[in-house]
Amino acid sequence: MITIENTLSLLKKHFGFASFRPNQEAVVTDILSGKDVIAIMPTGGGKSVCFQLPALMLPGTAIVISPLIALMKDQVDALRANGISASFFNSTQSPNVQNEVLQNLRNQKIKLLYVAPESLNFLLPHLNKNNVSLFAIDEAHCISAWGHDFRPAYTQLGKLKNTFPDIPVAAFTATADTATQDDIIKQLQIPRANKHLASFDRKNLFLEVRPGTNRLPQILQFLKNRQDESGIIYCLSRKSTETLAEKLKSKGYKAEAYHAGLETDDRTRIQDGFVNDHIPIIVATIAFGMGIDKSNVRWVIHYNMPKNIEGYYQEIGRSGRDGLPAQTLLFYSFADVIQLRQFIEESTTRDFQLAKLERMQQFAEALSCRRIALLNYFGEHISENCNNCDNCKTPPLFFDGTTLAQKVCSAIFRLNQQEPLGMVIDVLRGSKNAQVYDKGYQNIKTYGIAKDIPWLDLQQYIIQMINQGIFEIRFHENGRLLLTPLANKILFEGKKVKLASLQIKEKSAVKEYIQKTASIGIFEKLRQLRREIAIEENVPAYIVFSDATLKDMETKLPQTEEEFLQVSGVGQAKNEKYGQRFLAAIKDQLIIEREELSKQKSKVPTQLLSYELYEKGHTVSEIALQRNLKDDTIYGHLQKMHALGKPIDLLKFINKEEITLVLKAKKELKHDDESVKPIFEYLKEEVPYWKIRMGLYLG
Known part of the structure; x- marks a missing residue:
């Protein structure tokens, strides 16, 4: 009979721990009861014990699917050092070694068997319900196209539950937002899996973001008083890792570049040197760090901005795993955003990944507590400032934004939590574009209640609210905004909201x-x-x-x-x-x-002056009034600026049916000259001149 005393006895005997960490006991208990589970636990949170301990207690062999072929031997060696029979099965082994592993599996001499997803099909014929105790899926986010590290080979794991319906499947990952968690459950076909979410709050990590200018001098200054500390610097490209590592070496630092283009022996040498404290600084692409159990990494620097918050969180999580204070520093520049957008353009989940990149950018630009923003992303809602990030240490000027937050909450509620950020802003500002009117949003109570706030300013305020955990973005559902429990407190319990005063932009189009x-x-x-x-x-x-x-x-x-x-x-x-x-x-x-x-x-083109006001969030009518011009003229200015490549969504002003109507009129009139008057008269003077010109331009 399995008791908590037995479990704790084995935990102490094989792993040296007298008690469980948060969430571990609940996960272990579920697996021992034959239940499917998904566990989201931060780096250093003790995921491995959650499947290794049940493997010792259940009859048969636990099959651990892991993407990390290079680290399987280290994991198996660590288990064997703890007195646990373990092996791995992958493509790096000779046929003789693989046959020996399969023979030990048949003879029930292995408690844990690690296998890469690509090698699973070779192993399946040797598995049955009598010799398998559980399936543990490590780095489970790799199965989801919504995740930050999708691997197609993981998608075949869905058949495990069909083939072995009575064997528990346990999925583990350190980083998965709500969309990815749901997708993992769906892909693995474990709809009744118990979900265990550990806190993502790593209180010992100091979070800091700096502008991405003069990065090398800033890094040298950062390292000045950290001569003997271990740390990782993440770069976007292999070339950047090599260049930066050489510059650091020229300044007297022991640093090595690490990326997937290195020979296997070099990667192993550098990795071992880092783990054993011979090489304190690694300058790496994201290929480095996954699965490395080094507890005394004191700092992580992102030379470039990561493409999503999951990746950022996973990488900073490689520091301070011993619980002692650790420093994280992210350099942010818009040039990085442009480069990352180019990387994403060819992705099959382009729109989704671009939305995640935008969220990462919002985090980098956050003016409020970074820890609140980070935890909110993963669905963990806290409201108290952490006092361990740059924004908490040197806060900007704040004002009471409670009334504005209530207006935004009310608008999202009245939009049935179905609309993305752009539409919410249009409704709050009382925009008269086609999308608003087509959905009848001009009739809801909150339409136009924030029309005095420029569009871009309102966007920045709402992004601050998202970072504070008042709203949640559902990326996989058209980016719609949802109210969180904190939003309800603001609406119904008088919870106060502070918003940071916006910085004046240094440059404008004019x-x-x-x-x-x-x-x-x-x-x-x-x-x-x-x-x-x-x-x-x-x-x-x-x-x-x-x-x-x-x-x-x-x-x-x-x-x-x-x-x-x-x-x-x-x-x-x-x-x-x-x-x-x-x-x-x-x-x-x-x-x-x-x-x-x-x-x-005095020589600035008139259309540029109109565009400047439009960029600040003014409506066409507001611009016309301010410039003492007609609305038709302003629409013409925006059309000209669109032709010059400015990012103006003209479909806010004219819908596809109207464009078709204008083009049909032109065709029936056989009208080829530049005058739009004949079309205006043909359409019974019901379509304004500016809309006809815009329809012809877009058609």
């Missing part, structure tokens, strides 16, 4: 246009002055000031002697010698450029 066309010549002005001084003193120009110093002057634009001394490369002697002349040159050039900018502003 500013970019002005900067491209204005005569920006400060650097040239400074070079010219440097040349004059060099001739006067009969010295090379760089002796006066280097190009780097002139660039820093251009950036800082010093106005006083004190500010001039802050320029890199300016000391007291050169300040006394040249300071006044350079300050005067900068002042003169700024006056010239201000005049030039003033002239350029």
Whole structure:
């Protein structure tokens, strides 16, 4: 008879633990009772014990499906070191060794047998209900196309339950959002599986995000006081890992690059060196880390942004597994987002993966507690700030956003929690586009209750609410927004909401246009002055000031002697010698450029000014009113900007039926010239001129 005393006795004997970690006992009990389970447990949470311990207690052999061929031997060696009979079966073994494993399986000499999914078909003929105790699916997210590490070979695992209906199937993974969890259950055909969700909260990890500029100097500064600590730096490309590793080595750090393109011997050498503390720093692609049981990794740096939160969480989870404080640092730049979008474009689940990338981007841009945002993604809703992330340590300015949050919650509720972010914003702002009217949303009570907030600002506020755990995004269901328990507290229990004040964007379309066309010549002005001084003193120009110093002057634009001394490369002697002349040159050039900018502003194309307002979230009617123009003119401006490649969804203004109507009228009139008046009259003056022009353009 299996008792808790027996279980704890074996746990201590073979694994050295006197008690279970959270969730372990419940998972073990379910498996011993013959139930199917899915367990979502963070890295370092003790997943392996959950199937290894039942394997010892049940008659027969536990079949463990694992994607990690390279690590199977290590896992088996660790079990054998604990006095447990274990083997593996995969393509790296000779036929003689494989036959020996199969013979031991038939003779019931193995308690755990590890097999790669690609090798499972070779093993199946040797399995039956009398010699198999359970099927454990490790890294189960690999079975789901919704997951971050899909492997087609995993999809065949669904037949296990059909073939062995009475054998428990236990699926384990460290990272799976709600959609992936549901898909794992569906793919494995275990609809009645008990679900065990351990907390995703790794309180000892400090979460930090920084802009992706000057990354190498920032990394060197980060490592300055961490000379003897182990850490991993993740990069997007193999070339990046090699380049960065060489730069770190040139600065005196013991670092090695690791990626799938290395020879097997080199990968093994580097991996062993890291595990055994001979190589403290690994610069790697995501090929590194899965299954490595190294508890003293003190930091993880993401040189590039990961493509989804699951991957990010799994990778930062490789630090601080001993429970001691560990640091995580993510560098974020929009260039990374563009590169990742290119990677995803060819994916069979393109739209889904792009939505996850957007969510990762929102996390990187979050202004509220990062831990709340991270846990909310995995369906774990907390509301107290963690005080162990960059945003908690240095918070932005906040305002009371409770009323706005209540408005958004109410709108989502009245939309039956069926619409994505864009539609929710359109309804709140009272947009008059075709999609809103086609669904009758102009008639709901919350239509237009946030029309005073620009579109992009409202988008950012709602993203903050998502990061705070007020709403959940269902990526696999058209990205619809759902209310969480926290939303109900805000609506019905007076729960307060703080929102961060938005930063003013540095650039706008108009500013970019002005900067491209204005005569920006400060650097040239400074070079010219440097040349004059060099001739006067009969010295090379760089002796006066280097190009780097002139660039820093251009950036800082010093106005006083004190500010001039802050320029890199300016000391007291050169300040006394040249300071006044350079300050005067900068002042003169700024006056010239201000005049030039003033002239350029008057030359900005009218359609660009309209687009600038549209980008800020103003409706067509608002833009027309502000610019003292007709609505028709603004629609024409937006059409021109669309033709220039700006991301404007013209189908917000005209639906497909109207386009068909316009094209049909043109065809029946055999109308080929540019005048739209004949079409306007043919359609009984019921379709406005701007809509006819837009229909012809889109058709």
